[in-house]
Amino acid sequence: MPRKPSKPSQARSEETKARILQKAREIFAERGFSGAIIRDIAAEAGATHSMVIYHFGSKEQLWREAVRDMFRVLDEEVVVMLEEEAELPLVERFRRVTRRYVRYCAKHPEHARITISETIRGGERLAWMIDEFVTKNHEGVLPMLAQLMDEGHLPRMPVPAMLYAYVGMTQMPFLLAAESRLATGYDPMDDAAIDAYAESVLGLTLRP
Amino acid sequence: MPRKPSKPSQARSEETKARILQKAREIFAERGFSGAIIRDIAAEAGATHSMVIYHFGSKEQLWREAVRDMFRVLDEEVVVMLEEEAELPLVERFRRVTRRYVRYCAKHPEHARITISETIRGGERLAWMIDEFVTKNHEGVLPMLAQLMDEGHLPRMPVPAMLYAYVGMTQMPFLLAAESRLATGYDPMDDAAIDAYAESVLGLTLRP
DNA sequence: AATATAATCAACCAATTGGTTGGTTTTTGG
DNA sequence: CCAAAAACCAACCAATTGGTTGATTATATT
Structure with a gap:
């Protein structure tokens, strides 16, 4: 040492x-x-x-310091604003947080890359990451999804399933950006594409 | 050598x-x-x-042999049946291929793990994989999604965006199964959960 | 059965890599 | 300005690891 x-x-x-x-x-x-x-x-x-x-x-x-830093940025760019938005209707809060989250995923694809590669690997680093950051984030998101589902704004399914579907559709285009460019010519990292994609995610999830 | x-x-x-x-x-x-x-x-x-x-x-x-083998299994378990289903209505074909694909992702999470970790990495192995397998698969799926969108069965967005959203929501619960179990207690790999999840994916995508 | 060839293994090699050590430069505080 | 501490670097070490080599065992063919 x-x-x-x-x-x-x-x-x-x-x-x-x-x-x-x-x-x-x-x-x-x-x-x-x-x-x-x-x-x-x-x-x-x-x-x-x-x-x-x-x-x-x-x-x-x-590695731990790098991951800590990463979740700090997530908090800054996506989560903290939720507090000021506490008064807004739930659906509107969901729209806003989704737009921010899509932008975050595009701007920092490292986030999904690191969490996924560690989750695949399993082991102590994953347990630490979950304990330290993931659980806390889930506590914010899961109730929101549950309530949206209750109110009929999201299709009915187990709430964790909804969460992973949501996370998956949000992250995947940026995670596979290299493949997308090479195989389809479509660049999901393009600025216009990012904002459009946030609306697409809302279109796939929300039932007005 | x-x-x-x-x-x-x-x-x-x-x-x-x-x-x-x-x-x-x-x-x-x-x-x-x-x-x-x-x-x-x-x-x-x-x-x-x-x-x-x-x-x-x-x-x-x-590595190449392992990947080749993997795409062979994908073909066997998901793609080939599409030929016998050529006569069915498009929406019904989509339902069936989705159910098979969800089951495949749950049974072989290695697939997404390998493709994602290589796509993140970039480089020659990725180029080879795309050339050899991915492009061919896209040629099957993209037109199907485009037509479903034309017919109003899927929300309107760029077709590649739809593809990655679809792939993302399908794979993510199984990719992050370890996290799901640890952080929420929900096990997406459970047999009943898998079949239910296929319907959830259809619920998120298809507009009847 | 004899011989050739394929399959297997143990020992080895060189490059890589996380971490250590001991010394040198830079900064700080008195 | 000077001594102590912090920042930094070059050389080194031991373990790991992809790949090689040469000998040994199993199999097939004649």
């Missing part, structure tokens, strides 16, 4: 850490945990691989 | 190859290409890692 910086860090350090963290998120997303190589992350961030270990302790820790 | 078996193989060899191939598919799905370790695949198949190289030439080749 490397020594941890115990005293408050210098500004220089913070910058390096931030650079490493961002590249780490990209590379973990693209190559998965085992495929991501510390030296590559370091090189792209303009650092050495021993700096990564110095700042984060281990590959595992680095 | 190892020598290739040039003469027709013995029965013993075929069995070993088949065992290796099946475990390879599982392990490639679970850990991704770089995370899958030849020695592990070999051990699980009751062989040595040099046997894997002997029979398949390289890790890359092994």
